[in-house]
Amino acid sequence: MPENLTWMTGLVLGGGLTLAGLVISLFVWRARGAASGLRGVAWSLLPLAAGLIGLMNAVWQFALSIFGIVVGLLFNPAVWAGVVLAGLAVVLYVVSGVMRARDVGTRPRKAKEPEEPKAAGGAAGPGAATAAPGTRSGVGPAPGKTGAADDLSDLGDIEELLRKRGIE
Numbered sequence: 558m559p560e561n562l563t564w565m566t567g568l569v570l571g572g573g574l575t576l577a578g579l580v581i582s583l584f585v586w587r588a589r590g591a592a593s594g595l596r597g598v599a600w601s602l603l604p605l606a607a608g609l610i611g612l613m614n615a616v617w618q619f620a621l622s623i624f625g626i627v628v629g630l631l632f633n634p635a636v637w638a639g640v641v642l643a644g645l646a647v648v649l650y651v652v653s654g655v656m657r658a659r660d661v662g663t664r665p666r667k668a669k670e671p672e673e674p675k676a677a678g679g680a681a682g683p684g685a686a687t688a689a690p691g692t693r694s695g696v697g698p699a700p701g702k703t704g705a706a707d708d709l710s711d712l713g714d715i716e717e718l719l720r721k722r723g724i725e
Contacts, residue, residue, distance in 0.1 A: 564611055571608020575601050 578601025586594025
């Protein structure tokens with residue numbers, strides 16, 4: 558098609574597209590009902606309206622430019638190299654996330670060292686519970702206790718830990 562469409566060419570092209578759309582809308586009307594058929598008729602009238610207004614040239618230029626961009630992307634090796642690099646970047650990012658989740662290929666952080674409890678009888682780091690020699694520490698009831706007393710002793714340990722941290 559020539560670059561500049563005349564008003565008459567736009568009218569003929571718009572009318573042809575509208576006619577094809579109306580035929581399709583007739584089949585849709587019979588298959589799915591009046592609501593779908595009327596929607597098809599509405600869409601079918603748009604090319605004729607564009608031809609009558611004189612917008613068919615703009616629509617044609619838009620379609621040609623989109624086609625040119627797509628063809629340029631499909632047949633350009635630099636674009637495909639970019640697509641491959643973007644895919645590689647996504648794969649590497651996902652693999653590194655899986656590796657970090659499993660602690661594979663990571664170095665221990667120096668910030669974690671002070672958090673571990675000290676071996677000497679001194680104060681423990683944050684998050685560690687200390688127990689006096691001969692007593693039991695951890696979760697669960699102490700040996701020899703049963704029933705409601707177990708629950709209360711566990712709560713006492715939790716309250717003590719909260720007080721140490723300044724949370725009341």
